Amino acid sequence: MKNTIKIHSIALVLVASLFGSCSDLDREYPTTLTEEAIATEYGNLQKQVIHLYTGMRDGHFLIDNAMMASLSDEAEYTLQGNAQTFNSGSWNQYVNPDDVWSHYYSYIRRVNTYLESSEKFEVNLDAYKLDPSENAQEIYKTRLADITNWKKEARFLRAYYHFELIKRYGGIPIMTTALSLDTDFEKIQRNSLQECVDFVVNECTVLGGEGPNGEEDALPIVYNNDNLGRVTRGAALALKSRLLLYAASDLWNTESWAQGYSHPELIVLNKKDRKERWAEAAAAAKAVIDLSAQAGYELMSRYTDLGKVYQSPELILVRRINGNTNTFEKLNFPAGFPNGEGRVTPSQNLVDAYEMTDGSKFDWNNPEHAANPYANRDPRLALTVYMNGASFQNTTIETFEGGAHKNIKNGTLTGYYLRKFVDSNINLVTNGTSNHPWVIFRISEIYLNYAEALNESDPGNPDILIYANKARERSDVKMTPITDASQDVLRERIRNERRVELAFEDHRLWDTRRWMTATTDLNSDLEGVEIQKNESDGTFTYRKISVEKRVFTPKMYFYPIPGSVILNEQVMAAGWAQNPLW
Structure with a gap:
């Protein structure tokens, strides 16, 4: 043998x-x-x-060391490379950086x-x-x-x-x-899209303990410390939640964009009442939430700790990395710092999505906002993005024209550097290292899945606001809560909450597809900021600019x-x- x-x-x-x-x-x-x-x-x-x-x-390094965020309107990849092939629309069945x-x-x-x-x-x-x-x-x-x-x-x-x-x-x-x-x-x-969805949903139903044999076929809810990182019942139910959210969304229920396609069953689900699909998605998310009492799922107190610790009650499934590393820091420390290459740089498109602390929208047409664009903003902005004037390793980041971290090799094209997932405490000169788990499922996503699906299936349900606001209540965020509004307004608020809460976690590229907003959101200018320093008084003038046209x-x-x-x-x-x- x-x-x-x-x-x-x-x-x-x-x-x-x-x-x-x-x-x-x-x-x-x-x-x-x-x-x-x-x-x-x-x-x-x-x-x-x-x-x-x-x-x-490992979502830290997917396209020539670019994150998937660089293939969306979240970020630019300074070295461009294969990410640029995607963003310029020059990819096809023979050349696909994400094949x-x-x-x-x-x-x-x-x-x-x-x-x-x-x-x-x-x-x-x-x-x-x-x-x-x-x-x-x-x-x-x-x-x-x-x-x-x-x-x-x-x-x-x-x-x-x-x-x-x-x-x-x-x-x-x-x-x-x-x-x-x-x-x-x-x-x-090729199986139909419906058959594919049914297959994954059925597997997750059984492994999540919702099948005919219940606990007998289910994965464990928790493991001991010797087995951390293995998939759990919560992971199965979280995958079911994400898939049914996609299944209820516009893309998989609409074929008008592909009129004349002879095999619509490959891109569209069987005809079904959309509210029923959204209700199924809401129920799937609620099943994960209900499991929290046994699994211990809850938000970690500090948003800045995301992607830096393996063990947290917020994490449902992560891709664990053997040993401590510093590759991500070398790639993404701001250019101008020792060994920093400044590759993944957040866009102005993303920065503009962060609300004011009172919950209102940031507006470049508001003179007060434009004059001081980083003041009184959702704290998650400063925990995700390094902006001009931010402190990094006891140094002030300068992304204004002529600044120490702008007009240099690999200097940011957008005016920003990435903070989320970056361990700023590492000393690259002495080859310091730290943990870098890649988050696949966490409870905050499930809260937003539930809020979105419930808003579509049962508008007015009080749980919508409860779970849309969960992440905003985090101790280092404390954002003004989203309050009662129409279904349409809440839809946009929840979508924006996903955008900022889940930034750089490989959601935006797929969310804009399933919402069918990608032909607008991803087919427009990728924006940055131009900052001029006024030498007379040390103040700054900010102007939104186009970095490149995306297709x-x-x-x-x-x-x-x-x-x-x-x-x-x-x-x-x-x-x-x-x-x-x-």
Whole structure:
């Protein structure tokens, strides 16, 4: 059976152009081991499961070290590179800086291989099972529970990887078995968007303890300290919440932008009352909130700690990074500081979204606002963005024309530098490091999911304001609460609250798509600020400027199926449709 792994590798070469290469899969195990030896040894099986988690991408460095924020109206990437390919609209089915088709299908196949192997072989625990000592029996029970739970974790990861593909490409092939030499590739079809949503929702329902078998099939609510970072019941319900929010939104219920497309089932859900969809999304978010009593979910007291600590009651799922690092700081410390490259720089578009402390909008046409644009603003602005005059490592940041951190190599084009997720206490000269978990789900998102969905399904419900205001009540924020307003006004307030609360967490790019505002928000000027220092009195004059023109056309609502896939002989024979307008 030593050749089993080699045969799998041959099969992977044949399917690489369809669903991505897993040519490095063999690196998970010593090549001298048989499939049976791998699947029946506890330690080897544990390593396989840990490896399945590595498919979750680190959002700090996705596009040539640019965050996804730089592909939206949140930020500019100083070095531009592939991010600029995206922002200029010059990407397509052959050149896509965010083409993740191969990446996620490779991990989906790994999950399927693991699950099939787990069903085929039984882990050998005889050394503990046959030992009557109390300690051995405890180990035996613990390991049995681990093996059962690993399968649930794998199913969650498979659902999550499918979701990441669905939000980009629409209807995709649902893969629940590992492809092999015997697979008839010409029979593989893209599933409808509805089928894809149903698949992920059903998996999350079961793993979240809402299935017919309840607790028996559910993931744990919490783990002990030795197992932190593994997916929980809350993670399954949070994924369900996010997916059903997308499913209720405009994009997946509207085909008018793609008139004439012959396969609308790939981009639009089955006809259904929209209020019912929004109600389902609200219920899914409320399920996570209701779990908080057992899981301990609550907002951390300091907004500035987000992305800097692994353990927090606010975090539902993070992508953990092994060891402490400083790569993110080297890339994003303001230019002009030792080893700082100032790459991801917030936009004026984002800065303008932060309200005044009284809850009113910032307005450049207001002379008082324009003269002192950073005064009396939502505290989250200063906790997210380094602005002219901010203090950084005992130095005042100067982003005015001629300032120490502006007209230099890699100097900001927008007039701002990134603060969120950056550990300003690190000394890069002495190679200081710190934690950098990537937040995937946190309870603040769920509060906003609930508020948004409830406002659409049950306008006037008092819970809307309660949960729309939760993050604003944080101890280092304390923003004036959102008060009673019409459904339309609350819709815009909640959307803006998502924009500022979840900035740089890879939501904006997808929110503008699902709301179908991307053809306006992402098809306009990416803005910055020009600051002139008045030498006579040391005051400043601020002027909003255009940094570059961004391009977003309706076809970009969904990514194109990669050219390497759509032009594959088997895919062409199967009659796959490319996404609309590409």
